[in-house]
Amino acid sequence: MTDETFEPKIIAFLCNWCTYTGADLAGTSRLQYPPNVRIIRLMCSGAVDPIYVLKADLAGADGILIGGCHPGDCHYQEGNYKARRRVVTMKEILKNAGFDEERIWLRWISASEGQRFAETIREMTAALKEKGPNPMKSTWAV
Amino acid sequence: MHTSLAVRDRNTLGTLQDFLKSLLEKGIVEALLVPMRTPAGGISPALVMDPKLLSEADPFAPVLPVNGATLAGQLSVREPRVKVGVILRSCELRALVELSKVQQANLSSLVTISVDCAGTYSVPNYQRAISSNQKHASNSWQKLFRLATDTPGQPDPSLRSACKICEQPVYEDADIIIELHGTDFEQEIGLTTTDELSAKLGMAPTQGNDRAIVMDKLVKARSALRDSEFAAIRSRLEGAEGINGVFVSCIRCHNCMTVCPICYCKTCVFKSAVFDHEPMQYVNWAKQKGALRMPADTMLFHLTRLNHMVLSCVGCGMCTEACPTELPVGIVFRAIGQRIQSVFEYAPGRNPEEKLPLITFKADEWTEVGE
Numbered sequence: 001m002t003d004e005t006f007e008p009k010i011i012a013f014l015c016n017w018c019t020y021t022g023a024d025l026a027g028t029s030r031l032q033y034p035p036n037v038r039i040i041r042l043m044c045s046g047a048v049d050p051i052y053v054l055k056a057d058l059a060g061a062d063g064i065l066i067g068g069c070h071p072g073d074c075h076y077q078e079g080n081y082k083a084r085r086r087v088v089t090m091k092e093i094l095k096n097a098g099f100d101e102e103r104i105w106l107r108w109i110s111a112s113e114g115q116r117f118a119e120t121i122r123e124m125t126a127a128l129k130e131k132g133p134n135p136m137k138s139t140w141a142v
Numbered sequence: 143m144h145t146s147l148a149v150r151d152r153n154t155l156g157t158l159q160d161f162l163k164s165l166l167e168k169g170i171v172e173a174l175l176v177p178m179r180t181p182a183g184g185i186s187p188a189l190v191m192d193p194k195l196l197s198e199a200d201p202f203a204p205v206l207p208v209n210g211a212t213l214a215g216q217l218s219v220r221e222p223r224v225k226v227g228v229i230l231r232s233c234e235l236r237a238l239v240e241l242s243k244v245q246q247a248n249l250s251s252l253v254t255i256s257v258d259c260a261g262t263y264s265v266p267n268y269q270r271a272i273s274s275n276q277k278h279a280s281n282s283w284q285k286l287f288r289l290a291t292d293t294p295g296q297p298d299p300s301l302r303s304a305c306k307i308c309e310q311p312v313y314e315d316a317d318i319i320i321e322l323h324g325t326d327f328e329q330e331i332g333l334t335t336t337d338e339l340s341a342k343l344g345m346a347p348t349q350g351n352d353r354a355i356v357m358d359k360l361v362k363a364r365s366a367l368r369d370s371e372f373a374a375i376r377s378r379l380e381g382a383e384g385i386n387g388v389f390v391s392c393i394r395c396h397n398c399m400t401v402c403p404i405c406y407c408k409t410c411v412f413k414s415a416v417f418d419h420e421p422m423q424y425v426n427w428a429k430q431k432g433a434l435r436m437p438a439d440t441m442l443f444h445l446t447r448l449n450h451m452v453l454s455c456v457g458c459g460m461c462t463e464a465c466p467t468e469l470p471v472g473i474v475f476r477a478i479g480q481r482i483q484s485v486f487e488y489a490p491g492r493n494p495e496e497k498l499p500l501i502t503f504k505a506d507e508w509t510e511v512g513e
Contacts, residue, residue, distance in 0.1 A: 050449035051411065051442065058442055060430070071505060071512070081503035084512045085486075086449075089500065091511070092485055093448050096376070096478045098384030106512040140433035142386055142441040 008062035008128035010037040010121070013052060015045045017075040018110045019067030025114030033118035034125040037065070044068070045106075046079025050090045053104060057094075060137030063103050063128045065120070070108040080108070103134060145345040147331040154284075154327045155202055158320065161331075162229070163193040170342055171227035171253050175213055177201050183272050184265075187213055189226070201229045201257045201320070202283040205268035206302075209403035209458050211237030215247035223251040229320075231259040232313040233304075233458035236491020237403035240454040243498050246406045253339075256316035258323045260286035261297055261305035264463055287322050291356050294363035304459020304472050307368035309361050312353075315493075323360065324353030372477045375470060379477070388474060389444055391467040394437040398461035398471045404451040412443050448478060453499055454490045455479040 014020040020041045026033065042048060045068025053064050066087060068080040084106065091101040105124055109117050136142065149157045165171050176199045178188040185203045187210055190196060214228040215238070230238065235256055241247040260283060263271070271282065289298060290311070297306045312323060317339060321332030332351050335343070379385050396412065399405045411417070417439060428434035455475050462472035483489060486499035 051446045054442055054445045054449070058445075059427075068512070078503065080512070081505065082500065084508055085500055085503055088485065088508050088511055089453065089482055090449055092482050093445065093452065093478055096379060096481050097445065097448070098379050098381070098386075108512055138431060139386070140428075140431040141390070141435045 006129060006133055008036050008125055008131075008133070009060075010063040010065055010124060010128070011056040011061045012037050012039045012065040012067060013042055013045070013048045014039055014065075014067040015047075015069060015075075015080070016041055016043050018069035018073065019045075019107070019117065021111035022067075022109045022113045022117040025111065026118045027114075029114045031114055031118040033121040036125045036128075037121050044074065044076050044079035045083035046074070046076065046081075046086075048083060048086070050086060053090060057099065057103065057134070058136055058142050060134050060139075061103075062131075062134045062137075063105065063124055065124060066104070066106045067109050067117075067120075068106070070110055073110065100131070100134075103128070103131070143335060143337050143340045143345075143347050144350055145333045145335070145340055146325075146348045146351075147333055149327065149329055149331060152328045154331060155200060157331060158201065159196050159199050161333075162199055162227075163196050164343065165227055165253075166191070166193045166196070168342060170225075170339065172224040173217075173226045174199075175210065175217060175226060175228040175230075177203055177205075177229070179203070184269060189217065202322075203268070204260070204262045204283045204286055204301075205265060206231065206234075206262040206458070206460075207265050208401070209237055209460050210234040211241055211247070211403040212406075214238050214252060215241045215406070218248040218251045219246055223248065225251060225253060227253040227255055227318075229255045229257055230313075230316075231257060231262075232310050233259075233308070233456050234403070235313040235316060236310070236456040237454075237458060239491045239494050240404055240456065240498075241406060242494050243454075243496075244406060249494055253318065254316040255318040255320065256313040257320045258287075259305075259308070259311045260290045260323070261301040261308065261311070263300060264302055267300055284327070287327065290323065290360050294360040295366065297364075297367070302459055303371075303462055303470075304457060304476075307364060307371050307473075308457070309364040309368055311360065311364070312357060313491075321351065321353055324356035325351045368476075371473055372480065375473045375477045379474065385444065385474065386441055389440065389469055392440050392444070392469060393467060394440050394443055395466060396443075397464035397466065399443075399447060401460040401464040402447075402451065403458065403460070404454045404456070405447065412439070412446070448475065452479040452482055453486065453488060456490050 056064050074080045087106045094101040107120050147157050174190045177185050179198045179200050180186050185205050210230045211234050217226045242249045319334040325332045457476045459472040465471050488499050
């Protein structure tokens with residue numbers, strides 16, 4: 001289902017040291033990317049409790065992006081590795097509970113990868129347009 | 143070492159009570175956490191120090207009012223500690239191992255005593271049986287063990303739903319294992335223990351019993367029952383109904399979380415000020431979707447709880463018992479839990495040394511998830 005007028009809303013949880021700084025670089029470099037993302041800065045991707053992601057999903061966010069440092073580059077040594085296991089768990093739970101786990105993306109984007117951040121948002125926006133709105137948007141009984 | 147207790151006058155429970163007394167009298171433990179018959183006729187776990195009172199101990203009573211892992215945690219979590227013997231069923235011991243991994247119990251100060259289980263009734267069902275026929279109800283464990291041996295695929299239909307599909311009715315890693323499956327329990331109680339403990343107790347090795355054969359059949363039969371229950375709930379979860387439909391009548395009382403042995407947080411975020419929303423917040427949410435289910439955040443509660451504890455879910459089914467709207471909480475958590483546990487090749491309660499999957503990692507795993 002492709003809805004021409006549908007503009008997906010992405011909630012992005014970005015780590016302070018890499019992906020948030022990468023997003024900042026995309027801005028200061030004047031890179032163009034779709035305005036569909038709402039960014040929430042955290043200190044580390046390992047600080048993303050599943051409850052934040054689930055809240056966004058159940059409230060009707062079309063996509064959720066978790067951005068962290070590349071493996072091996074975590075400011076706190078291993079936060080991103082733990083985030084990865086948590087995301088694996090969360091996706092598996094959502095899949096088994098009848099949700100679309102493909103709305104959740106985990107990406108490693110460093111502070112110098114402004115280009116990659118812009119590209120990720122473009123890619124994600126396009127994929128979500130293809131998918132259509134999150135059914136939770138119109139589901140009040142949750 | 144495998145040994146056994148000779149049953150006197152076909153009084154299996156009396157023989158076990160004498161054994162428990164000897165644990166206190168010989169100083170092997172200073173206190174025992176054990177299910178006791180209360181003066182009113184019910185069953186309640188108690189911390190017993192006076193050996194005389196053990197004539198009321200009844201670890202065989204087929205009822206599980208609380209998962210004793212929480213209690214064993216309370217008795218061992220902080221210094222100073224005394225040596226406490228904890229008499230628990232398999233699901234309780236597996237939960238205890240999980241609690242020890244999050245520093246909510248200390249296994250080194252406990253003597254774990256595992257008692258074979260053939261299933262338990264809900265507290266109200268057990269209470270009713272007791273009030274109608276005291277003698278029969280307290281001996282109903284014998285019937286359950288015979289059923290487990292003779293027709294393992296057809297458990298007593300009035301057992302708790304979690305027990306009917308329990309494929310781990312015995313726990314083999316305890317300090318002392320009290321064996322009833324595969325034994326002629328009117329003649330003897332099987333006992334496996336460490337060499338050190340058996341020396342202290344002055345017990346001699348005896349021949350093995352039919353336990354392995356009986357257990358093999360029982361585990362296979364219960365696994366098959368479990369799988370058909372899993373298939374039934376999964377078709378609901380993955381179908382149009384979804385988890386939302388399954389939990390449609392949840393009143394967010396938090397009973398499932400309160401009785402869960404794995405949910406150890408003193409203040410759950412769902413009981414904290416985080417969820418004391420302003421009136422306008424509810425109105426804004428209702429505006430977004432046209433309506434807001436209340437109490438709000440019901441699915442968020444269940445999905446978050448799944449994320450926080452399901453890797454450690456031992457399937458004791460306390461949550462199902464505690465649900466006032468009779469939702470199938472336990473089977474949902476077990477069915478989803480099994481999938482996640484197998485992703486990490488993790489079995490809750492298997493080994494105290496095994497790390498919880500979410501506190502450890504490998505550098506080169508799931509590279510396709512984070513790109």
